[in-house]
Amino acid sequence: MEIPYLYISLILILASYLFTSHFRRRASNLPPTVFPSFPIIGHLYLLKPPLYRTLAKISTKYGPIVHLRFGSRRVLLVSSPSAVEECFTKNDITFANRPRMLFGKIIGLNYTTLAWTPYGDNWRNLRRIASIEILSIHRLNEFHDIRVDEGRLLIRKLLSNYSSPVTVKSVFYEQTLNVMMRMISGKRYFGGDKLEEEGKQLRQILDDSFVLAGASNIGDYLPILSWLGVKRLEKKLIALKERRDVFFQGLIEQVREGNGDQARNKRKTMIELLLSLQESDPEYYTDALIRNFVLVILGGRTDTSSGTMEWAMSLLLNHPQVLQKAKNEIDRNVGTHRLVEESDMPNLPYLRCIINETLRLYPPGPIFIPHESSDDCVVGGYNIPRGTMLLVNQWAIQHDPKVWTDPERFDPKRFEGLDGTRDGFKLLPFGSGRTSCPGEGLAVRMVGVTLGLIIQCFDWERVSEAMVDMTEGPGLTMPKAEPLVAKCKPRLEMQNLLSQL
Secondary structure: OHHHHHHHHHHHHHHHHHHHHHHHHHHOOOOOEOOOOEOOOEOHHHOOOOHHHHHHHHHHHHOOEEEEEEOOEEEEEEOOHHHHHHHHOOOOOOOOEOOOOHHHHHOOOOOOOOOOOOOOHHHHHHHHHHHHHHOOHHHHHHOHHHHHHHHHHHHHHHHHOOOOOEEHHHHHHHHHHHHHHHHHOOOOOOOOOOOHHHHHHHHHHHHHHHHHHOOOOHHHOOHHHHHOOOOHHHHHHHHHHHHHHHHHHHHHHHHHOOOOOOOOOOOOOHHHHHHHHHHHOOOOOOHHHHHHHHHHHHHOOHHHHHHHHHHHHHHHHHOHHHHHHHHHHHHHHOOOOOOOOHHHHHHOHHHHHHHHHHHHHOOOOOEOOOEEOOOOEEEOOEEEOOOOEEEEEHHHHHOOOOOOOOOOOOOHHHHOOOOOOOEOOOEOOOOOHHHOOOOHHHHHHHHHHHHHHHHHHEEEEEOOOOOOOOOEOOOOOOOEOOOOEEEEEEOHHHHHHHOOO
């Protein structure tokens, strides 16, 4: 007879907890929340992959500003342009921090790298180096010939293998990695025989980094599990960090010895520039800082840019009339006597519309990297306590029928007249505020001119009559579930020019 009393007692305790939590939340003027929030786990029971779709359903039901609990963490879920604007304008400094999580502790060098360091002097200095010393317009212009060279290499590679189906992301990834590594260390990994194995090693390191960055660490939300010895992910991260350190320390030593690209016209690679800063302040610009700084810049550009181009080509192959319109625009404004150049982009507005519509439908970061409030603040009239983790569901905003007409339809024309890649706070592919992506300028150049080149030079078609599968796969940057494989052949109008490459 004692067992029913135990059940009744547990039910009463749970009911009391839920009742008091509800009224405490209302008294604190917190945003709407999901009922129930269980003791210890909070709302973790709700989370199912893909996370951006799960969170979008929650926002549809409870509103664009929702308060959740992921274990011990308070979470602010935001999914409307007005709420995002409030977070990154009025409360920009308040939300400039990152939450302390296992990945940032190990891979982020104990929260000291650009992606993980708290807002303050170290963050400002690293951001200045990224925005002014490394990725400024002046520096990007210095490396313009590298991007031209790699664009031509991509065209030659497609020409030599056009009789076989093309795994699209692979060629984009290798081109992007070549550009980035020539800027970083003067090395080209793909397109020659000597460094191909080293390039594959680097690619594996980057792939593993994205997989582990997207891995869910329950200890970030339920610390007691870490205390109880849940260490498998931690061991993987430590092993990854060691591999990364060995690889990039080797690059640093090679640059020190002068083994970089000898055809760079005396311009400094990223590592050379950072080593010159090390000479004036060796205690701050350590080799560890250089390794991790370079990795942040590299990791933020390779998979995201190549993934965006793969999604764009998938959309174009499923909408051949859009592909033909882009081709006509290039023929009209560039012609067939020379290749598309970065300077042509202002005269190719429809191509820019295609890129923006791709970024809207398939954002490389469907959920912004988490932020955390450093102080109490107000968003949408609700009180947000200090230490609340901010999740911005960019995917939900960009698929919201209240924000976009017929949001699931691929319609590049919706961006006609938009100059750039931002549309207020409705389209933010590179984030917003102080922590927005410093590599936006490079990404825009790379994606625009690469798509322009392959549309100008080749006729593309699907490998079968079936439409390209647009299913999203798991991962931090929302890759395609099925990699795009397509057929291409040189355009007759371009054969004279292509024969000279």
